[in-house]
Amino acid sequence: MSRFRNRLTLTYVLMVGLSVLVAGIYMAYSFKESHIKQLEQTMVQEIKMLDTTLDWRSFDTAEERSEYYTSWAKALQQATETRVTFVLADGTVIGDSSYDVNSMDNHLQREEIQQAANGYFGSIIRFSNTLNENMLYVTGPIQHPGKFEGYVRLAKGLAEVEAGVRQFLEYVVIGLAGLFLAAAIVSYRIAQKLTRPMEDMTRVALRIAKRDYSARVEATGKDELGQLGSAINAMADSLEEQVNEIRENESRLRSVLDHMMNGIVMVDANGRVGLMNGKAEQLFGLSCKECLGKNYTDIRIPSELQVIISEVMMYRNYVQHETTVYYPEERLLDIHAVPVYYTDEEWAGLLLMMQDLSELRRLERMRSEFVANVSHELKTPIAAVKGFAETLLNGAIQDAETAHSFVQIIHDESERLNRLIGDLLELSKIQSRQVPMQYSPVHLPSLLEQTVHILKKNADRKEIEITLEVTDDLFIEADEDRLRQIVLNLLSNAINYTPEEGKVKLCARPIRVDSSIDSELDEQIEISITDTGIGIPKKDLPRIFERFYRVDKARSRGSGGTGLGLSIVKHLVESHQGTLKVESEVGIGSTFTIVLPIIQDAPIDFE
Known part of the structure; x- marks a missing residue:
């Protein structure tokens, strides 16, 4: 300008x-x-x-x-x-x-x-x-x-x-130079007065073109330039209002899409990907930038998906199909491909909705396994009780020594059945948060000494040496009964799976860990239980906290375990806002480590 x-x-x-x-x-x-x-x-x-x-x-x-x-x-x-x-x-x-x-x-x-x-x-x-x-x-x-x-x-x-004449021309030239200067100044002022509003309007128009819809023309007169400036301001107001509305709607749509549990992909009539939400990115292992604007055949999506899209693009019909994809990981997807039309029934493309059924199928499988395990665990003692009771009824009761042996077996199996049902009820209560945690200051050395004393006889029978290392005057805010149950279960397992004349070490000490909030360090308690037992194979380590999972079923059943102890321990530790990990090597032993906060900030609501 x-x-x-x-x-x-x-x-x-x-x-x-x-x-x-x-x-x-x-x-x-x-x-x-x-x-x-x-x-x-x-x-x-x-x-x-x-x-x-x-x-x-x-x-x-x-x-x-x-x-x-x-x-x-x-x-x-x-x-x-x-x-x-x-x-x-x-x-x-x-x-x-x-x-x-x-x-x-x-x-x-x-x-x-x-x-x-x-x-x-x-x-x-x-x-x-x-x-x-x-x-x-x-x-x-x-x-x-x-x-x-x-x-x-x-x-x-x-x-x-x-x-x-020359002198006259000199005067004319001098006058002309002065007139030029005066004319230049006056002309510049006039031109500036005429062009300044136009420059302002041009700047505003360029800012609006660059999506700066807050730009406005300064107030002008009532002439044609003023009317043009007012029209530009009115246009900017309208554009800003419409763009804000569009952005708000787009933000709502994007928020909905990003928080959907299903993957959403939209493909236009030309086969180009026009929309993809975060769940779809996760399912495909791709980013929107890699896919948007590209043809669906040019991006790295499962071939099963490309076949479904091609079918809908060709026949323009609704398709529902369950398929397993193997990249970036194995998943079972429930795919719905819906043809999309404009209001005048003009073909617009298709909408692809994908639901990941992998977790659902895993939970269903776990439920089936749980029912099967519970049935099996209940059936074994019940079958024993029934069998020996029938034997007694058929005449074995006349033999006092045999009858006493059978009655003892019936008593032991009923006790095992009682423990199993008790553990199931306990685990159910812990998972459903039906029993609230009662936090109070706990003197940790006293609690650990009492727990060791309870299991001392079991250890002495196997000549197992139990070592306790704990810092004096160590207190922690916790549910005392639940904390004792955690240590008791882990220490009992260590004794049961450690051969005779083995060693078990129970250690508790304060530690500092990064809280990840402004790089502050939080003081916590670390409780570790180390044994020289048979150890756990590496392939079984990820599953030992599952209900009824046993590394050695015969050995576990012989030790009187229900297969629920570690699962109960895991949920109790999490209820204390702590972490539980295990390190083990076959033939050398295992170490279970619990890290708990000294102060419970607030109970976690899992519902």
Whole structure:
């Protein structure tokens, strides 16, 4: 816009300057013509006066005649500062104030002489090589029969006239320069006044084009520019309102799509991917940037999916299909491909909705396994009780020693059944949060010593050495009964799975861990139980906290375990907002490590 203003200013200046220059040249030309005209009239008057006042004589010889007229010519030149020449009718020069007449050519063909030969005064301007200036020649006819018949020519240099014209032109140039400067300033001001609103409107329009819808034109007048500015402001208001509404709707749609549990992909009529939400990115292992705008055949999606999309693109019908994909990981997907049309039933593409059924199927499988495990675990003691009871009923009760043995087995199996049902109920209560945690300060050394004392007899029977290492005066905020249950279960497992004359170590100490909040360190308690037992294979480590999972089923059942102890421990640790991990090596032993916060900030609500 500044270039436009400069061009407008230059145009104004050139127009004014050209007008002044033309006027100046015209005035200089008029001045020169007027001056020459006046000079010419003066010279005509002088010729007429000379015609009436000069004593025209007759001479016997040409020498006398030339001498007479030459003397007069010189006298007249001194009086009028004008060159005077007397020329006869045949063109012979008989007197001149500046040159020797004998050396002068015949003047009959001179233009001014030819004009005077027609009976009127002739005049011409001609450059004089001798004087190196322009000369004005004025010639008048003279008729004195018997005395002089010919022409009187007066010549005057135009140096003064041209000097005056030059001086006048200098004044014109100086005035023109000043006028140029004034015109430039005034024109710039005028152009600025005209273009500033246009520049403002242009800037606002460019900002709006760059999606800055807050740009507005400054308040202007009521002229056409003002009306245009008001129209631009109204347009910006409307655009801003519409864009804000679109952004709000887009934000809502994006929020809904990003938080959907199903993957959403939209493919347009040309097969290009136009929409993909975060769940779809997770399912495909791709990002939106890699897919948007590209044809579905050019992106790395499962071939089963490409077949479904191709089918809908070809036949434009609804397709529902369950399929397993193997990249980026194995998943079972329930796919719904829905054809999409515009309001006028014009084909728009398709919408792909994908639900990951992998977790659902895993939970169903776990439920089935759980039911099977519970049934199996319940069936074993019940079958034993039933079998031995039937044996007693069939007559074995008569043998006192056999009857006592069978009754003891029935008692043991019923106790095992009772423990199993108790553990199931306990695990169910913990998982459902039916029993709230009762937090209170717990003296950890006392709790650990009591737990070791409870299991001391079991350890002594196997000659297992139990070592307790705990920092004195160590307190923790916890549910004392639940914390004792955690340690008791882990310590009992360590004793049960450690061969005779083995070692079990129970250690508790305070530690500091990064809380990941402003890089602060939180003080926590680490409880570790290490044994020299049979160990756990690495392949079984990820599953040992599952319900009823046993590494060695025969050994576990022989030890009287229900297969629920570690699962209960895991949920109790999580209820204390702690973590549980295990490290083990077959034939060397295992270490279970619990990390609990010293202070419970707030109970976790899992519902």
